[in-house]
Amino acid sequence: MSPETKPDYLISPEGLRVDGRRPDELRPVELKVGVLKQADGSASIRQGKTYIIAGVYGPRELHPRHLALNDKAYLRVVYRMATFSVPDRKKPAPSRREKEISMVIANALSPALFLEEFPRAVIDVFIQVIQADGGTRCASINAASLALADAGIPMRSLVPAVAVGKADGVIIVDLGDEEDKYGQGDVPIAILPPTDEITLLQQDGFFTRDELLEAIQMGIGSCKYLHELQKDALKRAYVRKTPDGEPVEEEDEFEDDLETDLGEADMPEEDE
Amino acid sequence: MAIYFQKREVVVPGQLLAEGRYRPSYGTYDENGKIYSTLVGLAELRGNTVKVVALEGAYIPKEGDLVVGIITTVAGNNWKVDIGGPYGASLHANNALRRPYSDDISEYMDIGDVISAEVLAFDRQIGPFLSMKGRGLRVLEKGMLLDVSPAKIPRIIGRRGSMINMITDHLRIQTVVGQNGRIWIKAPDIASLRLTIKAIKTIETQAHTSNLTERINTMLAAEVAQLRPAAPSKKAGKKTEKQAEDEVAEVEQSADVGDETIEAVENDRDLESDMEDYLDEESETTASDDAEDESDDTVENEDVKK
Numbered sequence: 039m040s041p042e043t044k045p046d047y048l049i050s051p052e053g054l055r056v057d058g059r060r061p062d063e064l065r066p067v068e069l070k071v072g073v074l075k076q077a078d079g080s081a082s083i084r085q086g087k088t089y090i091i092a093g094v095y096g097p098r099e100l101h102p103r104h105l106a107l108n109d110k111a112y113l114r115v116v117y118r119m120a121t122f123s124v125p126d127r128k129k130p131a132p133s134r135r136e137k138e139i140s141m142v143i144a145n146a147l148s149p150a151l152f153l154e155e156f157p158r159a160v161i162d163v164f165i166q167v168i169q170a171d172g173g174t175r176c177a178s179i180n181a182a183s184l185a186l187a188d189a190g191i192p193m194r195s196l197v198p199a200v201a202v203g204k205a206d207g208v209i210i211v212d213l214g215d216e217e218d219k220y221g222q223g224d225v226p227i228a229i230l231p232p233t234d235e236i237t238l239l240q241q242d243g244f245f246t247r248d249e250l251l252e253a254i255q256m257g258i259g260s261c262k263y264l265h266e267l268q269k270d271a272l273k274r275a276y277v278r279k280t281p282d283g284e285p286v287e288e289e290d291e292f293e294d295d296l297e298t299d300l301g302e303a304d305m306p307e308e309d310e
Numbered sequence: 311m312a313i314y315f316q317k318r319e320v321v322v323p324g325q326l327l328a329e330g331r332y333r334p335s336y337g338t339y340d341e342n343g344k345i346y347s348t349l350v351g352l353a354e355l356r357g358n359t360v361k362v363v364a365l366e367g368a369y370i371p372k373e374g375d376l377v378v379g380i381i382t383t384v385a386g387n388n389w390k391v392d393i394g395g396p397y398g399a400s401l402h403a404n405n406a407l408r409r410p411y412s413d414d415i416s417e418y419m420d421i422g423d424v425i426s427a428e429v430l431a432f433d434r435q436i437g438p439f440l441s442m443k444g445r446g447l448r449v450l451e452k453g454m455l456l457d458v459s460p461a462k463i464p465r466i467i468g469r470r471g472s473m474i475n476m477i478t479d480h481l482r483i484q485t486v487v488g489q490n491g492r493i494w495i496k497a498p499d500i501a502s503l504r505l506t507i508k509a510i511k512t513i514e515t516q517a518h519t520s521n522l523t524e525r526i527n528t529m530l531a532a533e534v535a536q537l538r539p540a541a542p543s544k545k546a547g548k549k550t551e552k553q554a555e556d557e558v559a560e561v562e563q564s565a566d567v568g569d570e571t572i573e574a575v576e577n578d579r580d581l582e583s584d585m586e587d588y589l590d591e592e593s594e595t596t597a598s599d600d601a602e603d604e605s606d607d608t609v610e611n612e613d614v615k616k
Contacts, residue, residue, distance in 0.1 A: 159396030190367030192348035195324025
């Protein structure tokens with residue numbers, strides 16, 4: 039099977055993890071927005087060795103028609119793993135696991151979206167795992183929510199997500215592949231940051247009540263940190279689109295031609 | 311009572327914009343008296359109304375919008391029209407033709423025809439209905455279609471049509487700019503067509519930067535000078551003539567404080583007459599019309615590939 043073998047310990051005597059992290063430390067995360075040219079919105083995430091690309095299309099006309107919902111848009115999430123994303127070649131046919139994760143991601147994202155603004159339409163989210171190293175469903179949610187924002191789809195908030203788990207009895211955050219495989223449990227969490235509402239909470243393995251509560255608290259803390267990274271990545275993508283890095287300070291220059299024409303056609307002047 | 315953003319700051323979904331006695335508007339939502347952004351865009355405060363100007367997004371029809379559509383189906387006395395975005399539009403023959411009309415309405419417009427039309431009604435439950443009864447609403451023949459992001463259209467039109475009029479003035483082309491992100495361009499030669507595309511693409515990529523009208527103006531002036539180095543006297547003569555016309559048009563514009571798009575069409579019409587003059591003067595252009603059309607098509611294909 040896999041060339042990997044179980045490490046001797048997941049938590050070293052010094053209290054560090056297999057890759058040298060502290061229990062509450064995330065892997066280095068790199069988020070990029072606007073990585074695909076053809077998609078309406080796109081983003082990529084690198085989290086440790088995990089590498090995922092998400093593309094968003096829509097809102098657009100829904101085919102087949104019978105799936106259409108009369109009061110809101112249909113959020114269609116497709117999570118797929120590349121055949122080369124894991125040590126053993128993954129069969130290219132959609133697996134039961136992929137279908138389940140697609141649904142879980144759709145459920146995690148939909149509370150953040152104003153789907154009722156586009157009845158009968160569809161918003162397509164395609165997630166491709168290029169390289170898997172644990173935490174792909176959470177990384178997918180991070181990337182997909184950025185891609186949705188990039189596509190200009192109205193949403194309550196970005197959705198950060200992180201996996202919390204347990205290894206050698208210690209609660210750890212952002213599981214790597216080995217910790218996922220040989221650890222004692224795994225709790226993926228996604229939240230809506232302004233209100234701390236939880237939109238994704240799964241669990242496998244055994245946790246005591248106290249452990250679970252601690253895990254959720256750690257997860258929310260890490261999600262807040264990820265949320266800052268997401269906001270940063272999104273702003274960076276749009277500020278960079280300004281030519282020759284022109285600073286946005288020249289306030290007076292805006293007056294002449296930017297003042298009213300932007301978006302004026304979108305919205306009639308409202309009386310106070 | 312507080313505002314948490316700079317003027318024209320790039321904001322992200324979920325960002326807190328204001329608290330207290332402010333009104334949420336387009337691109338924002340209100341939760342427990344706090345106003346948050348729903349979009350990536352530029353935050354703005356107008357009076358006590360907070361709004362976010364989108365930088366991306368699909369086309370959502372609005373009553374009164376001028377759109378450029380492509381006919382996809384002829385069904386009885388309806389045409390189905392693709393206007394981009396999530397919703398397909400329909401156009402009833404009564405809203406397009408003068409009665410009596412033939413039973414087979416494909417005689418007038420058929421699949422693949424490109425039209426400019428107005429959105430009559432749309433409320434998200436019943437799909438958009440179009441009308442072609444209005445000034446300048448017609449089948450758009452020849453020319454090419456350019457697709458841009460619908461969020462950038464207000465910028466391409468500019469304040470009261472300033473941007474698009476400037477481009478058409480420079481290049482002596484005809485355009486119809488639809489709110490749905492489609493722009494129809496008919497140019498007398500390929501060079502000016504290419505230049506138009508370049509100008510519009512530049513606007514699209516730099517839509518939220520300052521002083522854009524000026525920069526595009528300088529760019530076009532330079533390029534046009536390169537394009538038409540000869541006959542400067544003739545051009546100067548034309549210029550004054552056109553200016554006079556523009557003044558007339560401006561008076562008309564100030565009379566109606568209507569939609570910018572309609573104004574763009576008005577100017578378009580001015581240009582049409584202008585164009586005829588232009589063609590009269592250089593009758594060879596008309597003679598080689600067919601060859602021109604073919605090359606027009608190739609440019610269109612190129613663009614599709616992009």
